[in-house]
Amino acid sequence: MSEWKMLTLVGKDKPGIVAKITSVLYEAGAQMGEASMMRLGGNFTIMLMVKSEHGITQLSDLIQSVVSELNLTFHFQDIEADLFHHEIPDTCVTVYGADRAGIVAKVTSAMAEAGFNITDLESDMAGTEEESIYIMQIEGNASKGQDVVEKALKDVINDGIHVEVSTIDTLIG
Amino acid sequence: MALLDILKYPDERLKQESVEVEAIDDELKTFIADLEETMRAGPGGVGIAAPQVGNFIRVAIVDVSAKPKIKNNGCMILINPEINTWEGMKKGREGCMSVPDYTGNVIRAEKITMTALNLDGEKVDYTCEGYEARAVQHELDHLDGKLFLDRLVSRRTDLFQRKVYK
Numbered sequence: 001m002s003e004w005k006m007l008t009l010v011g012k013d014k015p016g017i018v019a020k021i022t023s024v025l026y027e028a029g030a031q032m033g034e035a036s037m038m039r040l041g042g043n044f045t046i047m048l049m050v051k052s053e054h055g056i057t058q059l060s061d062l063i064q065s066v067v068s069e070l071n072l073t074f075h076f077q078d079i080e081a082d083l084f085h086h087e088i089p090d091t092c093v094t095v096y097g098a099d100r101a102g103i104v105a106k107v108t109s110a111m112a113e114a115g116f117n118i119t120d121l122e123s124d125m126a127g128t129e130e131e132s133i134y135i136m137q138i139e140g141n142a143s144k145g146q147d148v149v150e151k152a153l154k155d156v157i158n159d160g161i162h163v164e165v166s167t168i169d170t171l172i173g
Numbered sequence: 174m175a176l177l178d179i180l181k182y183p184d185e186r187l188k189q190e191s192v193e194v195e196a197i198d199d200e201l202k203t204f205i206a207d208l209e210e211t212m213r214a215g216p217g218g219v220g221i222a223a224p225q226v227g228n229f230i231r232v233a234i235v236d237v238s239a240k241p242k243i244k245n246n247g248c249m250i251l252i253n254p255e256i257n258t259w260e261g262m263k264k265g266r267e268g269c270m271s272v273p274d275y276t277g278n279v280i281r282a283e284k285i286t287m288t289a290l291n292l293d294g295e296k297v298d299y300t301c302e303g304y305e306a307r308a309v310q311h312e313l314d315h316l317d318g319k320l321f322l323d324r325l326v327s328r329r330t331d332l333f334q335r336k337v338y339k
Contacts, residue, residue, distance in 0.1 A: 084273075089266075120328075169266070171217065171265065171267045171304065171308055172270060
């Protein structure tokens, strides 16, 4: 059993979710690691690294009452932490256009084929219900080079979808 | 010549303001040579500020000339530097030898003009653009006790920054 767990938690957004969940864990002696918490649609989502000597069953019991009160769904799993080894992304791909089926699948498949490893992806639906637009920001490493990614994307992009591939030139000062 | 130890945050000394250099003497020149060596030994190695090695004087070095296809002024030894003008804004990714294993987005001026003393005590005017301007602003922030962590913006900010409208 590893010390680190990943907590995945989803529910209709309301104030206090983060505070209540993290307080219960903290009071039980757990330590928080890296997290990504975000509102997707009207749902609040949490991916949170938790370090604790308690096992998954105990941790689940600990947060159960808060989770029930807030009407959330969650899952704990054992993970390898691998902290302090952040990969520095070298490429950013921005995609936007009228929302249509298959944008994500086509774009990311082409990128995977072109040797692109995604470290981070955020996407939003904007516009209106009648006319929605899809906006996606992807970061990662182009192992076969940025030009290979650009070329691969050119082949899958239809009219009305805009793709921009740019270098992330990280300055270490 | 000697490699100097880099202070790492949460060392609170990184948050303190540095004082102006009063005399450019041999002691300072030796220190600056060591500072440059330390900068070049680091990952990336395009800039360093004196407070990063625990010397709280207004001295920084920026040299982006090793990066391909970037406008630059060569190796700039900056003593008591002052930025005079700022133009444009651009988001870019930064990391810091004093903040290992983290990079984040920061908005900086795209073009700056600056005056600083060189090793001979002469006032030199510089114009810096793009990556070099970013490096200068990052290093000069250290002299005021500011880290790039103080200027982080989210990825979602300035979404279409690179789009050129014609």
